[in-house]
């Protein structure tokens with residue numbers, strides 16, 4: 001298929017389900033790694049990730065999404081100790097390193113991995129993702145983040161984190177350089193592999209990019225020949241005004257969160273408006289939200305399991321995680337105190353979640369309760385498989401979301417139970433694929449071939465053979 005063909009409107013397709021992962025012990029609902037049935041102690045063994053890959057592909061997940069951060073959370077109590085003690089997004093393997101091995105034991109599963117534009121260089125990054133696109137056979141996606149942890153800045157030689165606007169400006173130029181390397185350096189017919197005349201590639205079709213910008217000077221050419229997708233599928237999740245505009249311009253898959261249908265619907269509409277404002281079509285991107293589930297054979301059993309998860313959650317871990325993302329240290333706040341907006345250099349959407357997005361900011365006690373009551377960022381569906389499927393249908397029907405980042409509290413049971421008991425019900429309702437469609441990660445996601453759509457900014461750098 002060519003990228004000229006119309007994107008299939010998301011509403012005519014089964015829902016997207018990604019497995020949300022981090023290459024460590026604890027993340028998201030902090031402390032749940034202590035749950036008696038959770039097993040993440042093997043995260044440093046390759047076999048752990050190969051088992052996960054097989055499980056996700058057997059479950060027909062669209063992709064595994066690897067979140068990632070480059071530092072320790074040290075805002076809460078002005079110390080890294082709470083994050084180290086509670087394993088809050090710490091420690092973490094480099095998620096890129098497990099992907100080729102996971103790709104070797106799967107044929108269809110996509111891999112969306114987080115890399116920060118603030119602490120990388122675009123030439124090395126473009127090479128890495130072009131290599132991953134080759135090695136996965138066109139199944140790689142890139143979650144573009146600008147990072148929000150001050151410790152990450154200090155890990156890369158900076159005395160403090162660059163400002164929020166500075167990070168997004170760097171991200172814009174970072175993507176421009178990456179697009180030039182992926183789309184504009186090698187023509188499609190550059191590689192000849194002509195042994196008789198000792199000509200591997202036609203030099204006239206392997207071009208320098210000669211990028212000279214505000215932040216980067218990159219001559220090129222790309223070190224890697226064209227891969228199936230060329231540009232990896234672009235994911236994004238920034239939810240500040242700047243983040244939303246960035247997603248509208250570049251993202252093909254966007255993560256949005258909202259703890260109620262109204263907020264979620266508004267966030268989805270805003271992202272599609274931003275895409276249209278950037279000259280793209282509203283269906284040029286898919287919008288995905290977080291979801292957690294607790295499944296029981298009966299409602300009563302599901303509620304008991306949910307209580308066991310709550311008891312494993314760590315208040316200290318939740319406040320360390322929230323502090324690092326938002327910049328708000330709640331260690332000295334009293335329970336009845338109302339939150340005041342944080343300094344705006346961290347994740348602005350995270351800092352706004354309990355303040356600016358509310359008529360009156362939440363009290364600290366309410367925030368702690370919200371952060372330690374199962375999923376800190378989204379709805380948790382608790383019930384029998386049929387009730388979970390009903391909840392998924394309701395969220396999709398009332399908000400227009402295209403799919404979900406599925407989180408687990410208990411590894412690997414939560415995904416196993418979801419795949420064995422909820423997926424068949426969703427399949428019968430036409431909400432879940434029954435087999436993988438052929439094609440690249442981008443084609444499966446957007447239905448319009450391997451390459452970026454003509455409306456995507458990367459397409460502007462596409463060199464066509466003379």
Ligand SMILES: Cc1cc2nc3c(=O)[nH]c(=O)nc-3n(C[C@H](O)[C@H](O)[C@H](O)COP(=O)(O)O)c2cc1C
Nearest residue numbers: 067068114145147237238239240243255347348349
């Ligand atoms: C589902 C989801 C996953 C995210 N994963 C990461 C991540 O892995 N690393 C990261 O630095 N930020 C992550 N974020 C945060 C956003 O990508 C973004 O960096 C942050 O919200 C700051 O953007 P903003 O100030 O525009 O809101 C995630 C956000 C969401 C909703």
